[in-house]
Amino acid sequence: MAYSDKVVDHFNNPRNMGSFKKDEEGVGTGMVGAPECGDVMKLQIKVQNDMIVDAKFKTFGCGSAIASSSLATEWLKGKTIEEAQKIKNTDIVQELNLPPVKIHCSVLAEDAIKAALADYQKKADGPATDAK
Amino acid sequence: MKLPIFLDNHSTNPMDPRVLETMLPYFVEKFGNAASRNHAFGWAAEEAVENARKQIAKLIKADPKEIVFTSGATESDNLAIKGVLEMYGEKGTHIITSSTEHRAVLDTVKALEGKGKATVTCLAVDKFGMVNPEDVRNAITEKTILISVMLANNEIGTINPVKEIGKIAKEKGILFHCDATQGVGKIPVDVQEMGIDLMSFSAHKLYGPKGVGALYVRKKNPRVRIVAQMDGGGHERGMRSGTLPVPLIVGFGKACELCEQEMVQETARLIAMRDRLEASIMKALEESYLNGHPTNRLPGNLNISFAYVEGESLLMGMKDIALSSGSACTSATLEPSYVLRALGVGTELAHSSIRFGLGRFNTDDEIDYTIKKVIEIVTKLREMSPLYEMAKEGVDLKSVQWAAH
Numbered sequence: 267m268a269y270s271d272k273v274v275d276h277f278n279n280p281r282n283m284g285s286f287k288k289d290e291e292g293v294g295t296g297m298v299g300a301p302e303c304g305d306v307m308k309l310q311i312k313v314q315n316d317m318i319v320d321a322k323f324k325t326f327g328c329g330s331a332i333a334s335s336s337l338a339t340e341w342l343k344g345k346t347i348e349e350a351q352k353i354k355n356t357d358i359v360q361e362l363n364l365p366p367v368k369i370h371c372s373v374l375a376e377d378a379i380k381a382a383l384a385d386y387q388k389k390a391d392g393p394a395t396d397a398k
Numbered sequence: 399m400k401l402p403i404f405l406d407n408h409s410t411n412p413m414d415p416r417v418l419e420t421m422l423p424y425f426v427e428k429f430g431n432a433a434s435r436n437h438a439f440g441w442a443a444e445e446a447v448e449n450a451r452k453q454i455a456k457l458i459k460a461d462p463k464e465i466v467f468t469s470g471a472t473e474s475d476n477l478a479i480k481g482v483l484e485m486y487g488e489k490g491t492h493i494i495t496s497s498t499e500h501r502a503v504l505d506t507v508k509a510l511e512g513k514g515k516a517t518v519t520c521l522a523v524d525k526f527g528m529v530n531p532e533d534v535r536n537a538i539t540e541k542t543i544l545i546s547v548m549l550a551n552n553e554i555g556t557i558n559p560v561k562e563i564g565k566i567a568k569e570k571g572i573l574f575h576c577d578a579t580q581g582v583g584k585i586p587v588d589v590q591e592m593g594i595d596l597m598s599f600s601a602h603k604l605y606g607p608k609g610v611g612a613l614y615v616r617k618k619n620p621r622v623r624i625v626a627q628m629d630g631g632g633h634e635r636g637m638r639s640g641t642l643p644v645p646l647i648v649g650f651g652k653a654c655e656l657c658e659q660e661m662v663q664e665t666a667r668l669i670a671m672r673d674r675l676e677a678s679i680m681k682a683l684e685e686s687y688l689n690g691h692p693t694n695r696l697p698g699n700l701n702i703s704f705a706y707v708e709g710e711s712l713l714m715g716m717k718d719i720a721l722s723s724g725s726a727c728t729s730a731t732l733e734p735s736y737v738l739r740a741l742g743v744g745t746e747l748a749h750s751s752i753r754f755g756l757g758r759f760n761t762d763d764e765i766d767y768t769i770k771k772v773i774e775i776v777t778k779l780r781e782m783s784p785l786y787e788m789a790k791e792g793v794d795l796k797s798v799q800w801a802a803h
Contacts, residue, residue, distance in 0.1 A: 269714065274714075277711070277714055277715070280782060283781075283782055285787065297784065298801055299800070299801070300800035300801065301745075301746035301749075301785060301795060301800065302744070302745035302746050302749075302800075303745075304708055304725060304726050304734065304745075304746075304749040305708065306783075306784055306785055306800070307784070308784035308787075324782055324783060324784040324787060325782060325783070325784065326706060326707065326708055326782075326783040326784055326785045326786075327708050327711065328708055328710035328711050328714070328725070329710060329711050329714040331708075331711075332711060332782065
């Protein structure tokens, strides 16, 4: 399979690879996929005043899955929560030139974004609903 | 050392230059049709074909008349299985095979089963990928007409106890077909000693040209008969019509001759390189698992799963080394290797597998380079893997509720 130059670039030079501490303030973590399906993505955002100031990823998966999550972190940085909600998998497909068999990688990246945002929201709303 | 490095010798072999040299006169100068009985052009071609037939037969300890030329091992498998079923279908239609066969066998028997022409027993293999001969014995019914078990597996290199299976087949009077595509030319094959009645193999897996293969069809004890699957001029004693590709056959013959002459030294050299590759990788990278039999496997084969990293990304990180993976992402079906699954390898480790296939033209320098690259990329991708991170934190990955998609 031939990869697009952008996929190769993200694979060779992944952006924002790494982790935040999950319990750090303002951090939302999304983990999607399953090892037996061959891909797991962990996407984290760091939010200050409703703005995503930093993002990190770790991915187990093929080159396209790694590129999709790397690209997602690039796009997330500097966006508001509301803007981040609007990132669609089709945008990722277009940007990375993903072939049909790799569309599921972009879907997974969108799911990871949604999961990270939801986790952040849950933590932000936390004290009211999750009193221990 | 030249890049890229070819370490995918189970998929095909580069042709030996000595093979090409013997083929060349048969394209332009000696172009005759081997079936032309009335002139010198035909005689020259026929002589070349018969010489090649002898070289090929010698490598597998057969009689030259037992060699039927085909387009390759896939055709040979089809011809053997369908040809036997059509010839002996009145006696029964039960076929025994194994779950790690090549798709040329599995898809053929499944297609026959789907059409209601055969019933099929697909035997499980042990954790090394080996068929148990006693399982073969126990699967035999009075309707069984054919046992088809491969000599050596194309992914994990495991060598089956073919001789024992052949013995059982003989005892029960059932024909035994062996897909020996990966084995012929690489390990000693003796159709007499192994009790094989029909055997498929191919030239391009033994440093010969692509586009030609053979089916060995036993002539004595018993005399095996098959129904041709292609109608036409009745070539190859009526078993496979079609003008013989003389240059390819000449190359096939020479390639077999070279394998026979050089097998002992070549095997020793390949095992030494393969074992060094294996030991160096295993030593440097924790949680690397060998797939296949630890010792009883093809000299050039090494199949390893690297936990926490996905196979296709490994291949992508080693672009200048030609390798293969059992990862779903490299297959058209998006399913990980059925061979590794049959061994009981977990899906996640099947996704993480890499097959190294060493051959005649690989060098020590190439192996050094590969060792370095593999360690580099696995380390890099593990740093990138959330699974590796979790494992390091002590999370039991089996206990995690994954959202399968």
